Amino acid sequence: MEKIRVLFNEKELSKREDELAKELYKVYGDEPVIFVITLKGATLFACDLMKKYPGDARLEFIRVSSYSGDSSTGIVNLKLPLNEDRIKGQNVVIIEDIVDTGNTLKYLREYVNSLGAKSVRECTLLDKKARRTVEIEPTYSGFVIDDLFVIGYGLDYDEKYRNLPYIGVVEKD
Numbered sequence: 001m002e003k004i005r006v007l008f009n010e011k012e013l014s015k016r017e018d019e020l021a022k023e024l025y026k027v028y029g030d031e032p033v034i035f036v037i038t039l040k041g042a043t044l045f046a047c048d049l050m051k052k053y054p055g056d057a058r059l060e061f062i063r064v065s066s067y068s069g070d071s072s073t074g075i076v077n078l079k080l081p082l083n084e085d086r087i088k089g090q091n092v093v094i095i096e097d098i099v100d101t102g103n104t105l106k107y108l109r110e111y112v113n114s115l116g117a118k119s120v121r122e123c124t125l126l127d128k129k130a131r132r133t134v135e136i137e138p139t140y141s142g143f144v145i146d147d148l149f150v151i152g153y154g155l156d157y158d159e160k161y162r163n164l165p166y167i168g169v170v171e172k173d
């Protein structure tokens with residue numbers, strides 16, 4: 001039987017999201033901002049963050065994939081593109097679940113820029129800084145974590161565990 005060790009519980013996630021929402025609002029104030037949510041991993045984080053954001057936030061979805069099981073292939077595939085008309089001239093915040101090698105974030109930043117966004121920032125819940133192979137830093141990150149494979153709160157291992165309300169690590173015995 002696998003055991004799950006909790007890394008961040010619901011209270012800790014919620015507290016950090018309050019802070020991130022405030023930081024973002026300080027940047028945009030009453031200007032509209034498009035939250036581009038990366039499916040599927042960032043959905044739970046993005047929902048909770050958006051509910052805490054007091055400004056004019058709009059919503060678009062994108063889906064890319066680079067992971068197979070618990071390892072990154074390094075090649076980013078665009079599975080669900082954005083609608084250019086919704087991005088052109090807009091302030092965009094890309095909402096990510098986790099930054100690992102940085103390949104996905106780099107791809108997303110370049111892609112959103114190529115659609116003519118007015119500004120692009122990124123907000124990731126988790127950042128595995130030590131694993132970076134590409135030179136890129138998200139504008140905002142919830143927590144920097146060690147090189148661990150984490151699950152829960154949107155993050156999966158082969159589609160499992162996304163519905164856990166906390167971030168955890170699977171401990172195999």
Ligand code: IMP
Nearest residue numbers: 067072099100101102103104149150155
């Ligand atoms: P990167 O392109 O290597 O930075 O990988 C980013 C993507 O890999 C994330 O958006 C996740 O979908 C996935 N990923 C990276 N690390 C983990 C993890 O620890 N658990 C679950 N998914 C992960």
